[in-house]
Each structure stands twice: as structure tokens, then as C-alpha cells.
Amino acid sequence: MSGVAVSARNVTKRFATHRAVDNVTLDVAPSESVVILGPSGCGKTTLLRLIAGLEVPDTGEIWMGDVQVAGVNRSLVPPHRRQLGFVFQDLALWPHLTVGGNLQFVLDSLRVPRAEQSERIDEVLRLVRIEGFARRYPHELSGGEQQRVALARALVGRPRLLLLDEPLSSLDAELGSAMRGELVRLQRALALTTVYVTHDREDAAVLADRVIEMRAGQIVRANDTRPTEERA
Ligand SMILES: Nc1ncnc2c1ncn2[C@@H]1O[C@H](COP(=O)(O)OP(=O)(O)OP(=O)(O)O)[C@@H](O)[C@H]1O
Ligand SMILES: [Mg+2]
Numbered sequence: 001m002s003g004v005a006v007s008a009r010n011v012t013k014r015f016a017t018h019r020a021v022d023n024v025t026l027d028v029a030p031s032e033s034v035v036i037l038g039p040s041g042c043g044k045t046t047l048l049r050l051i052a053g054l055e056v057p058d059t060g061e062i063w064m065g066d067v068q069v070a071g072v073n074r075s076l077v078p079p080h081r082r083q084l085g086f087v088f089q090d091l092a093l094w095p096h097l098t099v100g101g102n103l104q105f106v107l108d109s110l111r112v113p114r115a116e117q118s119e120r121i122d123e124v125l126r127l128v129r130i131e132g133f134a135r136r137y138p139h140e141l142s143g144g145e146q147q148r149v150a151l152a153r154a155l156v157g158r159p160r161l162l163l164l165d166e167p168l169s170s171l172d173a174e175l176g177s178a179m180r181g182e183l184v185r186l187q188r189a190l191a192l193t194t195v196y197v198t199h200d201r202e203d204a205a206v207l208a209d210r211v212i213e214m215r216a217g218q219i220v221r222a223n224d225t226r227p228t229e230e231r232a
Contacts, residue, residue, distance in 0.1 A: 004065070005030045005193040006051060006161055011060035013046050020046040022217030023059070028161075031191040035204040038214035044197040045089060047214070048163050051195065052086055053079035064161065080109060085154030087167040091146055093138040099125070099149050100134035103156045110157050124156045127186065144175045148182075155186070164196045168203065180206045 006028045013021040021043045028034050036044050049055045051062060053075050062070040069077040094102050103121045112120065125131045128148040138146055147167060154162060164183075168176040184207060187194055196207050204211050213221040 003029060004063070005032070006195070007063040008047070008051065009061045009063070011047075011050055011057045011062065013043075013050055013055055014058050019217045021050060021057075024214075024217070024219055025060075026212060026219065026222075028193060028195060030193055033187050033192075033194040033196065033207055033209045034212060035196045035198060035208035035210070036212050036214055037198060037201065037204045039199055042214045043217040044199075044214060045165055048086070048165050048195065048197055051161075052084055052163055053077065053082055083157070083160045085157060085159035085162045087150045087154045087162075087164045089165040089167075089169065091150040091167070091170070093146060093149055093153070095138050098135050098137055099130070099141075099152075102138075102149060102153050103134075106153055106157050120156060124152045127155065127189075128152045128182070143170050144179065147171060147179060151183075151186075155190075160193065162192050162194045164194065166198050166200075168198075168200075177202075183207060 004027045008024055008026045011021055011024045012019060024047060026034075036047065038044055046055060050057055050070070053070060056070055056073055056075050059072055061068055064077070064082060067077065069075070069082055094105065097105060100121055103124065104117055107117045107120060121134060122131065125134060128151050130145055130148045130152070133141065133145065133149070138149065141149065147170070150167065168179050171179060180203060186192065187207070196203070198204060212219055
């Protein structure tokens with residue numbers, strides 16, 4: 001086993017002629033929390049989707065541990081076999097399913113026996129501190145509660161890599177900062193390998209072991225533990 005949890009090697013993704021991700025190379029170590037910081041449109045979501053297998057690269061390779069999961073124009077391991085948890089920018093909870101149903105869907109797809117499921121669901125709802133919400137529907141929850149459900153759904157399958165796409169962007173400042181604290185707690189408690197995407201420097205400062213800055217599809221600054229402005 002290599003000392004790398006996930007690795008993008010010279011990855012490019014074009015939409016028409018636009019290079020949304022332009023020759024990006026990035027290694028994330030096991031249990032490391034990497035924050036990708038950059039302005040709107042710089043390619044952050046596209047990079048996460050490439051790692052997840054929701055897009056395939058036009059050039060380059062993606063590896064998880066010592067397994068290559070994608071190469072030029074092809075996926076070698078499909079998303080549901082990459083052992084990922086993904087919190088999407090818009091959360092994307094399934095509105096017709098209760099909180100418990102959202103989590104159960106994941107466990108069913110992983111073929112976790114029904115007998116084990118309720119314990120796993122209770123455990124993860126406790127972890128994100130919304131125990132007792134299993135029977136509610138997403139529209140019956142506040143923004144912050146929905147955010148916790150999205151996180152619970154990403155964690156319930158016990159992923160080896162957690163991908164978070166601006167999961168706090170819909171929250172007000174106070175709730176956002178409380179949730180940031182919760183995320184740090186969970187990362188440490190579970191020793192999660194995390195790639196966290198944001199345009200918010202405060203998120204980056206709190207959550208990152210390492211900050212990677214992106215502009216126009218490229219990594220412009222890496223291998224530093226804090227964002228640019230704080231180093232001066
Ligand atoms: N499916 C697509 N088809 C065409 N262009 C796309 C597609 N997805 C993304 N793009 C373009 O690629 C670029 C990068 O998009 P991406 O969503 O990765 O940016 P982002 O950094 O996540 O931005 P934001 O902070 O606003 O979420 C943008 O110019 C966007 O318009
Ligand atoms: Mg995005």
C-alpha cells in the first residue's frame with residue numbers, strides 16, 4: 001500500500017474548448033484534510049467530480065491507493081465502488097425519502113443487511129447530532145439540519161474518502177461556523193481522508209491540514225498549511 005489515499009496525475013477535463021481542469025496533479029495522504037480554495041468557476045467541482053468518477057479525464061490518471069480508478073477517457077472503477085462519501089454543493093437529498101430513507105438507500109446499495117441498518121443509521125445520526133430525525137422528510141428540516149443529513153448520508157457507508165463541495169455555503173455565518181467546528185471534530189474522530197472545496201478562506205483556515213489554491217483550472221499554490229493572506 002502506498003502512502004497516498006488519492007492521487008490525480010496530470011488530469012485535464014475540457015468542456016468544449018474550455019479547460020475546466022487543466023493539468024492538475026494532486027496527492028492526498030491517508031487521514032489528511034486537503035482544502036481546495038479558489039474563486040467561482042475555477043474548476044473545483046469538476047475536480048471533485050473527476051475524483052468521484054462522475055466525470056472522466058481527457059488526459060491523465062486518477063488513483064486511489066495503489067489502484068488506478070480512471071485513465072484517459074475511461075473510468076476503471078465506477079463511482080459506487082470507489083468507497084466515497086460525497087456532499088454536493090446543493091446537498092441533493094432525495095426529497096421523496098425520509099432522513100432514514102436517504103441513509104437506508106445508501107446502505108441498500110452497499111448491500112448492508114437490513115438487520116444491521118438501523119444501528120448504523122442511529123449511530124451516524126448521533127455522530128452528526130440529529131438523532132431523532134430519521135422519520136422527517138428533507139423539507140421538514142432547517143438548512144443546517146439538511147446539511148447534517150447530507151453529511152450523515154456521506155458517512156453512513158464508512159467511506160475511505162470524503163469529498164465535500166462547499167457544504168456550508170447555504171448556511172448563515174453563525175451556523176456555518178458551528179458546522180465547521182463539527183466537521184473538524186468528525187474528521188479527527190474518524191481519521192477521515194477529506195477533500196474539501198470552498199471559496200471561503202475561513203473554511204480553509206479551520207479545516208485544512210493543507211490548502212491548495214486553484215485559478216482557471218490550475219493549481220497555483222500548494223504544499224502550504226495556510227492560505228496566502230495569513231502567511232505574510
Ligand atoms: N457540464 C459542463 N458543461 C460545460 N461547462 C461546464 C460544465 N461543468 C462545468 N463547466 C464549466 O467549467 C468551469 C469550472 O466549473 P466548476 O463547476 O468546476 O467550477 P467551481 O470552481 O466549482 O465554481 P463554483 O465555486 O461556482 O461552484 C466553469 O467555467 C463552468 O462553466
Ligand atoms: Mg462548484
